[in-house]
Structures are given as C-alpha cells and as structure tokens.
Amino acid sequence: MSIELELAARQAFAPGTLPATPPARTSYDHVVLPGDFPDPTVVKIGDTYWASATSAEWGAIFPIFSSKNLLDWELVGHVFPEKAPDWAGSNFWAPEFYQENGRTYVYYTARRKGGMLCVAVASADHPAGPYVDHGPLVGQEAGSIDGFAMPDEHGDLYLIWKEDGNSCHQDTPIWAQRLNDERTALIGEATELFGNDAKWEGPLVEGSALVRHDGWFYMFYAGNSCCGKGCNYATGVARSRNLLGPWEKHEQNPILDRNATWKCPGHGTVCELDGRWFLLHHAYAAESHEFVGRQGLLSEFTWNAEGWPEFVNRSPQAPALTDMSRFNIADEFEGEQLGLAWQWPLGQVPAATVRHGQLHLAADNSRLGAVVARRTHAATYKAATTIDFASLPVDTYAGLAAVGDPYNALALMAGNGQLHIWHLRSGKHQSLVQVFIEPCDTLSLRLEVWGGQRYRFAYSTDGTTWQPLPTENFSLNGTYLPPWDRGVRVALVAQGETGGVATFNNFVVRNQR
Missing domain, CATH: 2.115.10.20 (Glycosyl hydrolase domain; family 43)
Structure with a gap:
C-alpha cells in the first residue's frame, strides 16, 4: 500500500469562513x-x-x-x-x-x-x-x-x-x-x-x-x-x-x-x-x-x-x-532461479534448477528429503503443485508437505506408481496411507489445513477432478508441527537416492482467515 503525504502548510481563511477539514493522519501501525x-x-x-x-x-x-x-x-x-x-x-x-x-x-x-x-x-x-x-x-x-x-x-x-x-x-x-x-x-x-x-x-x-x-x-x-x-x-x-x-x-x-x-x-x-x-x-x-x-x-x-x-x-x-488473498502464492517457476522468498533447512542447500517453467529438485535420502519451502501467512489455507509423474525415476518421490522442521512434517508423496501420506514426528517416519495410481504424465497434489491443526490431502490426474486420500480411520492433526520458535512452512520435497530428480510445474497457495 502507498502512503499519502501529510500536508505541512496552513491555509489562510477569510473572516467568517470555516477552515477545511484537516487531512487524516496517516497510520503506520x-x-x-x-x-x-x-x-x-x-x-x-x-x-x-x-x-x-x-x-x-x-x-x-x-x-x-x-x-x-x-x-x-x-x-x-x-x-x-x-x-x-x-x-x-x-x-x-x-x-x-x-x-x-x-x-x-x-x-x-x-x-x-x-x-x-x-x-x-x-x-x-x-x-x-x-x-x-x-x-x-x-x-x-x-x-x-x-x-x-x-x-x-x-x-x-x-x-x-x-x-x-x-x-x-x-x-x-x-x-x-x-x-x-x-x-x-x-x-x-x-x-x-x-x-x-x-x-x-x-x-x-x-x-x-x-x-x-x-x-x-x-x-x-x-x-x-x-x-x-x-x-x-x-x-x-x-x-x-x-x-x-x-x-x-x-x-x-x-x-x-x-x-x-x-x-x-x-x-x-x-x-x-x-x-x-x-x-x-x-x-x-x-x-x-x-x-x-x-x-x-x-x-x-x-x-x-x-x-x-x-x-x-x-x-x-x-x-x-483480513484480506489474506494479498499473500497468495502462484509460482510458475519463470526465470532461471528460485525467487528470494524460498527457503530450505539450514545446512541442506538443495540442488534446485529452474528452467523452461519447471523446478528440477535433486532428491536427497534424508528422512524428509530435499526441501524448498515458503513461509505461511495464515493457519487456514490450500496449497497445490503439479509434478511430472511419468518421468519420476524409480525410488524417487516428489511431494507437497507442511514442515515444522526436517524432523516434523506431514507430506503427500508420489513415486513408484503410488501415493503416500507420510507422517514425520520427532524424526520417526510412518506411511499412513498408500494408494496406487494409474499411469499418467502429470499428477497434481493438494494440501488443505484448517486452523493449523486439521489436515487433508487430495490428488488429481487431470488438474480438475480431485480425489481425497482416505483418512477415515485416523486424524491428521498438525498441532505438533511448529517448533518452539518458528512457524510452519509449505514445502516441495524430493526424496530418494542420489541421482534422482523430481520435476515440479507450479506451486500455489490460497490463504483464508
């Protein structure tokens, strides 16, 4: 938003006339x-x-x-x-x-x-x-x-x-x-x-x-x-x-x-x-x-x-x-490098290349994998990405995650013809859901969160029709995610052995109050 300059000069008035209403004082709060x-x-x-x-x-x-x-x-x-x-x-x-x-x-x-x-x-x-x-x-x-x-x-x-x-x-x-x-x-x-x-x-x-x-x-x-x-x-x-x-x-x-x-x-x-x-x-x-x-x-x-x-x-x-749409994110990976707002876990600088409107993220075999992340602005939001599913190497997983730190995350990961919901808490890794996916060139992944606590994941093979991941038998609760001194990030993740690369076509976040 722009700042209106405050008027510094006084106006002289003829006798009997009323002065104009003074300009409102700009609020900087x-x-x-x-x-x-x-x-x-x-x-x-x-x-x-x-x-x-x-x-x-x-x-x-x-x-x-x-x-x-x-x-x-x-x-x-x-x-x-x-x-x-x-x-x-x-x-x-x-x-x-x-x-x-x-x-x-x-x-x-x-x-x-x-x-x-x-x-x-x-x-x-x-x-x-x-x-x-x-x-x-x-x-x-x-x-x-x-x-x-x-x-x-x-x-x-x-x-x-x-x-x-x-x-x-x-x-x-x-x-x-x-x-x-x-x-x-x-x-x-x-x-x-x-x-x-x-x-x-x-x-x-x-x-x-x-x-x-x-x-x-x-x-x-x-x-x-x-x-x-x-x-x-x-x-x-x-x-x-x-x-x-x-x-x-x-x-x-x-x-x-x-x-x-x-x-x-x-x-x-x-x-x-x-x-x-x-x-x-x-x-x-x-x-x-x-x-x-x-x-x-x-x-x-x-x-x-x-x-x-x-x-x-x-x-x-x-x-x-109030207008949380001002902080929505729509990154189509234009240009030749990631924007300055992207982050990664300290000491784990990702091998990330941007070219032809795609992010190519080299996989890492750590618990969560290679991570590039963005700060969140609301506790209720939707995030999505589209990956090149057909070109994923064997045993390389590409995904979308809510990340507190590399030891605490909730992620939807695609690879080896499957989708997984990964639960990472205090460094302990668990696959909560596994779903087989029919072969397709691209696969869209979506994360939804309400109040920072309730999570739901979905996927789409055509970018239009979304299929929720079944979570009827357990609750996806993210209250454990934020470290004592940090907020939650939304991240793109590439996990697997050295040599594997995950390709992302976009990254979208839509905030709500």
Missing part, C-alpha cells in the same frame, strides 16, 4: 513483515530503510529488506545467501544493522559448532551486501545473544548484549563492552548495565535496542517467555544519561503488551520518520499464533511530558490481517 519474521531490526541509511529478522534454522540466512516509507518492503537479498559461516552451526537469531563511514555492519547471534551461543559480526560496503563474516565477538559460558552496537556519549562504539543465563536457570544481565576501531573485536572490560529484577520480566531480559533522545539513552528491551503457545513476552524501557549507567527502568513497564489481536509483542528496533517514532517488533497474530509464527509489526509511540515513550493502549494497534 501495520503488519509490515507478514509471516515468520521474529526479532526484526531496522535502520535508515541515506533515504532508504533497511530491515532484517531472525532466520533461525532456515536458509538463506537473515533476509534483507529495503523500503522508502517503512510500510512497503522489498526482499532484496540475504546476509548469508548460500551457506552459514564456517564457525557457526545453528540458531541464527537477532541481526542488528549498524552503519558507519559508508560501511554496514550486521551484529548477529549464532551457535558455535559444538559450543555456545555467540554474538558475531559481518560487514559489507552496501547494506544489501555481499557481506564478509568476521566471526564471534563474545561467547560466554551461558551463551551470549542479541548484540546491538551503540555509540556512548563520547562517540565510542559499544556492543550491548544479553548473557543467556536463562538457558541454565540463572539471571540474564545486559552487558556493554567497547568495540575496536575496526568494529570487529571487543576491547577493555565489560560493564553490567542491568538484569531481570522486575516481576513482569520473569526469567529474562533480552533483545536490547537503544536510541538517544533529548540527552537520554533509551533501551527498549523484552522480558519473559518469547515463544510458542504459552508465551507471555512484553516490551519494557529503561533510560540513562550515560551509556554505562546507572539505568532507570520505567515504572509503567511493560509499555507494550498483548491485546485481543496480537500476542507477546517484543524484541524490536526504534526508527524515526518525519519526526514520528516507531518500534519495529514482532508479535503473534491471535488467530494463527504459533502456526504462522512471530510477524513484523510497526507500532508508533510518542514521548510523554516526563520523557518516556508511550504506545496507544500499551499494545500494538496494527489491525488484524
């Missing part, structure tokens, strides 16, 4: 990163805003978005588009941009292979990349996460981060330590800023994002449980005249909490547009919750007379998404 985009970050560089978000266990790592107006965002690339840095194995969380002297830095969290969570940094000559990784800056015994770069009152740049004590039933202090001139290593001593000492914060404080306003440093931060059905995340704020403290927490914390539409709002970054202030943060939509995941919301705040930030009704004012 919207879902701007719909789908699973936790821990969003935003920075303005020149006349362009740049955003990213947690990618967790999905590649490509850390999406990069650009915008001129904070409302319309374009996915333009990824920080690590092909593979993870050599030192890191998982948990790619909470990227934060910092720009200085024409160079852009991304401070991010990842887990060292076989080790602890660390805050690391990569840099590029342009916000869109390509990025060069410089490795970890800090990795405490309990883990270090949620790095944020901020200059102090003297202009010296510091890294702010959280010690991940809640992972081992300890407190979670927020630390600060100076960065070197290259911005790629810590120097000097670390200073503890504050910890989780308020009741609403529960076992943790995290997700620090700082801004300086009217001589104060303000730290927006999150507290309590971030994720899943039982989350109770919320946002607080603290302030200090000096970066290293002492810090004062706002008596009205949390300043941003749940409402009937949005649950567990937190972990955001502050930005400004035309003198108005916003927090880009995540929250679960109440209707779809963990099945879609934590979505990126823009929430406006103002500064009160005491200098504290205030949100309307202390909760996100973004309206619920």
Whole structure:
C-alpha cells in the first residue's frame, strides 16, 4: 500500500469562513513483515530503510529488506545467501544493522559448532551486501545473544548484549563492552548495565535496542517467555544519561503488551520518520499464533511530558490481517532461479534448477528429503503443485508437505506408481496411507489445513477432478508441527537416492482467515 503525504502548510481563511477539514493522519501501525519474521531490526541509511529478522534454522540466512516509507518492503537479498559461516552451526537469531563511514555492519547471534551461543559480526560496503563474516565477538559460558552496537556519549562504539543465563536457570544481565576501531573485536572490560529484577520480566531480559533522545539513552528491551503457545513476552524501557549507567527502568513497564489481536509483542528496533517514532517488533497474530509464527509489526509511540515513550493502549494497534488473498502464492517457476522468498533447512542447500517453467529438485535420502519451502501467512489455507509423474525415476518421490522442521512434517508423496501420506514426528517416519495410481504424465497434489491443526490431502490426474486420500480411520492433526520458535512452512520435497530428480510445474497457495 502507498502512503499519502501529510500536508505541512496552513491555509489562510477569510473572516467568517470555516477552515477545511484537516487531512487524516496517516497510520503506520501495520503488519509490515507478514509471516515468520521474529526479532526484526531496522535502520535508515541515506533515504532508504533497511530491515532484517531472525532466520533461525532456515536458509538463506537473515533476509534483507529495503523500503522508502517503512510500510512497503522489498526482499532484496540475504546476509548469508548460500551457506552459514564456517564457525557457526545453528540458531541464527537477532541481526542488528549498524552503519558507519559508508560501511554496514550486521551484529548477529549464532551457535558455535559444538559450543555456545555467540554474538558475531559481518560487514559489507552496501547494506544489501555481499557481506564478509568476521566471526564471534563474545561467547560466554551461558551463551551470549542479541548484540546491538551503540555509540556512548563520547562517540565510542559499544556492543550491548544479553548473557543467556536463562538457558541454565540463572539471571540474564545486559552487558556493554567497547568495540575496536575496526568494529570487529571487543576491547577493555565489560560493564553490567542491568538484569531481570522486575516481576513482569520473569526469567529474562533480552533483545536490547537503544536510541538517544533529548540527552537520554533509551533501551527498549523484552522480558519473559518469547515463544510458542504459552508465551507471555512484553516490551519494557529503561533510560540513562550515560551509556554505562546507572539505568532507570520505567515504572509503567511493560509499555507494550498483548491485546485481543496480537500476542507477546517484543524484541524490536526504534526508527524515526518525519519526526514520528516507531518500534519495529514482532508479535503473534491471535488467530494463527504459533502456526504462522512471530510477524513484523510497526507500532508508533510518542514521548510523554516526563520523557518516556508511550504506545496507544500499551499494545500494538496494527489491525488484524483480513484480506489474506494479498499473500497468495502462484509460482510458475519463470526465470532461471528460485525467487528470494524460498527457503530450505539450514545446512541442506538443495540442488534446485529452474528452467523452461519447471523446478528440477535433486532428491536427497534424508528422512524428509530435499526441501524448498515458503513461509505461511495464515493457519487456514490450500496449497497445490503439479509434478511430472511419468518421468519420476524409480525410488524417487516428489511431494507437497507442511514442515515444522526436517524432523516434523506431514507430506503427500508420489513415486513408484503410488501415493503416500507420510507422517514425520520427532524424526520417526510412518506411511499412513498408500494408494496406487494409474499411469499418467502429470499428477497434481493438494494440501488443505484448517486452523493449523486439521489436515487433508487430495490428488488429481487431470488438474480438475480431485480425489481425497482416505483418512477415515485416523486424524491428521498438525498441532505438533511448529517448533518452539518458528512457524510452519509449505514445502516441495524430493526424496530418494542420489541421482534422482523430481520435476515440479507450479506451486500455489490460497490463504483464508
């Protein structure tokens, strides 16, 4: 959607005349990163805003978005588009941009292979990349996460981060330590800023994002449980005249909490547009919750007379998404490569080739197989694909799946003249249904889901008449699919021995509320 420019000039009126109705104030309270985009970050560089978000266990790592107006965002690339840095194995969380002297830095969290969570940094000559990784800056015994770069009152740049004590039933202090001139290593001593000492914060404080306003440093931060059905995340704020403290927490914390539409709002970054202030943060939509995941919301705040930030009704004012057709997908595999919105399980980069309007996906013999997936936007939807059935090699299966992760999925798979419904839960594989199919050139597969829970599969040999797979004797329930920190993806799958290739002609998703 486009933004109407607000009128800045006043109109003079003759005596006795009434002034015209002033133009409506544009609302910026919207879902701007719909789908699973936790821990969003935003920075303005020149006349362009740049955003990213947690990618967790999905590649490509850390999406990069650009915008001129904070409302319309374009996915333009990824920080690590092909593979993870050599030192890191998982948990790619909470990227934060910092720009200085024409160079852009991304401070991010990842887990060292076989080790602890660390805050690391990569840099590029342009916000869109390509990025060069410089490795970890800090990795405490309990883990270090949620790095944020901020200059102090003297202009010296510091890294702010959280010690991940809640992972081992300890407190979670927020630390600060100076960065070197290259911005790629810590120097000097670390200073503890504050910890989780308020009741609403529960076992943790995290997700620090700082801004300086009217001589104060303000730290927006999150507290309590971030994720899943039982989350109770919320946002607080603290302030200090000096970066290293002492810090004062706002008596009205949390300043941003749940409402009937949005649950567990937190972990955001502050930005400004035309003198108005916003927090880009995540929250679960109440209707779809963990099945879609934590979505990126823009929430406006103002500064009160005491200098504290205030949100309307202390909760996100973004309206619920209603026209879900805006997020429908119809991919005919035009061009020469998959679009940037496609994902794959971390460390399992698929051998995927796009040519002549088809996706050719090389099979993998892992539990589920090779996977290319898209984020979901609703908990109720239909998805479909058409495969080249006649050309499938022996013992190669092509399919359509709802995927939480490579260990948890529900899939409709075709191969060896048959259709199977595969149930994959906690890594355990089970074929629930087997149906023989008469020979045909192409075969269409369809997945339907209601509320993220009830699933049904169907197939068509002519693309028009659909045959449901028999599931009378058991219930296809997908409540187990979402991991604790991620939403469900819809995926195309190729499973089998090396050398087999599955060919897909299209991919369609139709959303409903």
